[in-house]
Amino acid sequence: MQNSSLPSGDDAPTAARPADTPRGRVPRAEREQQMLDAAVLVFSRRGFHHANMDEIAELSGVSKPMVYAYLGTKEELFIACLRRESARLVAGLAAAADPTLPPDQQLWRGLKGFFEFVGAHRDGWSVLYRQARTQQPFSVEVAAMRESVVEVITDRLDGALRLEGRQVKPDDLTAMALTLVGASESLADWLADHPDEDPGRTATRLMNAVWLGADQLMRGVSWRPPA
Amino acid sequence: MQNSSLPSGDDAPTAARPADTPRGRVPRAEREQQMLDAAVLVFSRRGFHHANMDEIAELSGVSKPMVYAYLGTKEELFIACLRRESARLVAGLAAAADPTLPPDQQLWRGLKGFFEFVGAHRDGWSVLYRQARTQQPFSVEVAAMRESVVEVITDRLDGALRLEGRQVKPDDLTAMALTLVGASESLADWLADHPDEDPGRTATRLMNAVWLGADQLMRGVSWRPPA
DNA sequence: ATTGAAACTTACTCGTGCGTAACCTTACGA
DNA sequence: TCGTAAGGTTACGCACGAGTAAGTTTCAAT
Numbered sequence: 336m337q338n339s340s341l342p343s344g345d346d347a348p349t350a351a352r353p354a355d356t357p358r359g360r361v362p363r364a365e366r367e368q369q370m371l372d373a374a375v376l377v378f379s380r381r382g383f384h385h386a387n388m389d390e391i392a393e394l395s396g397v398s399k400p401m402v403y404a405y406l407g408t409k410e411e412l413f414i415a416c417l418r419r420e421s422a423r424l425v426a427g428l429a430a431a432a433d434p435t436l437p438p439d440q441q442l443w444r445g446l447k448g449f450f451e452f453v454g455a456h457r458d459g460w461s462v463l464y465r466q467a468r469t470q471q472p473f474s475v476e477v478a479a480m481r482e483s484v485v486e487v488i489t490d491r492l493d494g495a496l497r498l499e500g501r502q503v504k505p506d507d508l509t510a511m512a513l514t515l516v517g518a519s520e521s522l523a524d525w526l527a528d529h530p531d532e533d534p535g536r537t538a539t540r541l542m543n544a545v546w547l548g549a550d551q552l553m554r555g556v557s558w559r560p561p562a
Numbered sequence: 563m564q565n566s567s568l569p570s571g572d573d574a575p576t577a578a579r580p581a582d583t584p585r586g587r588v589p590r591a592e593r594e595q596q597m598l599d600a601a602v603l604v605f606s607r608r609g610f611h612h613a614n615m616d617e618i619a620e621l622s623g624v625s626k627p628m629v630y631a632y633l634g635t636k637e638e639l640f641i642a643c644l645r646r647e648s649a650r651l652v653a654g655l656a657a658a659a660d661p662t663l664p665p666d667q668q669l670w671r672g673l674k675g676f677f678e679f680v681g682a683h684r685d686g687w688s689v690l691y692r693q694a695r696t697q698q699p700f701s702v703e704v705a706a707m708r709e710s711v712v713e714v715i716t717d718r719l720d721g722a723l724r725l726e727g728r729q730v731k732p733d734d735l736t737a738m739a740l741t742l743v744g745a746s747e748s749l750a751d752w753l754a755d756h757p758d759e760d761p762g763r764t765a766t767r768l769m770n771a772v773w774l775g776a777d778q779l780m781r782g783v784s785w786r787p788p789a
Numbered sequence: 790a791t792t793g794a795a796a797c798t799t800a801c802t803c804g805t806g807c808g809t810a811a812c813c814t815t816a817c818g819a
Numbered sequence: 820t821c822g823t824a825a826g827g828t829t830a831c832g833c834a835c836g837a838g839t840a841a842g843t844t845t846c847a848a849t
Contacts, residue, residue, distance in 0.1 A: 469696055548773055796844080800842105809832085813826105
């Protein structure tokens with residue numbers, strides 16, 4: 336594993352504007368998307384602090400003051416990236432997570448949706464997210480986001496367990512949810528670094544690990560995704 | 563959860579030198595440890611980029627050029643912190659991980675050792691580690707470290723499974739190891755944020771989640787730590 | 790045609806904080 | 820008692836890059 340998706344050195348040349356970017360005037364809405372695309376790319380490649388506004392500007396086919404005019408300061412720009420990407424993720428997950436399904440189906444769909452998203456945005460989301468989790472001004476926002484995900488999972492777990500007649504202390508539930516989330520994050524990083532891995536396969540791997548547990552695996556039991 | 567261990571705002575005053583730090587001359591070896599202590603603290607509180615060399619210097623009871631003289635640039639200092647802390651961790655784990663034990667015992671000891679370490683260095687290790695994983699110049703070093711942990715786990719898993727007569731494809735093994743590592747990291751963050759949580763308890767929680775799997779838990783089975 | 794606002798530029802300012810040059814001072818062995 | 824090295828200091832240079840002031844061009848509507 337070479338963590339190619341992490342902000343690294345970087346050999347990457349000060350990427351020239353792609354050919355399909357039309358020179359000349361472009362309406363604001365469109366330009367803003369170009370800026371966000373550029374920003375996600377640069378923030379991912381270089382990391383927040385080493386990212387440089389001039390490069391982002393150039394990549395979006397425009398000069399620096401335009402970026403400031405449209406999307407504000409560097410921090411605000413980063414947050415805008417984060418919000419756009421996470422909105423996309425949430426949209427993807429909302430479709431997948433149907434509380435009326437049986438627990439394993441819910442989990443399966445959720446994981447599948449998540450890894451498909453990560454796979455589709457291979458070096459955007461993971462890197463942005465991980466940076467945001469540790470970098471000063473963003474950690475609060477992202478922590479809250481993650482927290483709410485953990486809460487949803489906790490509730491679903493609780494519901495599923497109650498149906499089975501079991502009741503588990505809140506902290507134990509939280510720990511289970513955190514386990515799941517942490518494992519997902521870890522595998523998401525791996526997925527982002529492995530272009531040939533299929534997201535569904537990653538989801539299946541995790542299903543096997545968390546749904547059956549190592550002990551079960553040892554006995555040769557194996558969970559399979561539905562056709 | 564308020565993520566109190568993350569680099570945050572920070573209300574923390576430019577911490578004054580603790581009373582027990584002797585004013586006046588101190589031999590190099592000792593001063594270096596003070597510097598590392600200070601650096602870990604400040605890097606954790608503020609994050610690498612917002613950390614300020616003058617504060618670290620002041621906290622270690624000395625002026626800035628001394629820090630440069632002894633431990634080099636800011637980056638080198640951060641790496642020194644990382645190395646010292648990870649050396650401590652590795653030492654702790656080496657003691658715990660005895661390959662001759664049965665698999666569940668191995669895992670249990672390993673997790674216990676890990677969480678005890680995290681608990682003991684509550685706001686040092688986690689924060690440093692997480693920063694290093696995403697910040698430009700350090701990610702390579704830390705990725706390698708993490709990678710080697712994943713490899714050890716992979717090997718142990720493989721060994722355990724072979725003993726049971728099962729054989730698993732390398733990528734599946736890697737995924738299992740990554741799941742375990744990711745889950746541990748996630749719970750480690752949680753532990754670092756919860757002063758009242760007992761590390762052994764956290765280890766038990768994770769054991770339950772990964773060893774039995776959710777499915778088993780649903781049936782009321784529960785793994786318990788040995789007396 | 791004219792106006793004016795939206796799209797875009799060049800060319801700066803200026804704070805911040807890393808890193809260092811040049812200089813003291815205390816301990817202690819010869 | 821004196822030399823010297825280890826421990827320590829003050830005060831500054833300076834690069835970097837975020838953010839902006841002031842201006843220019845294009846287009847669309849009246």
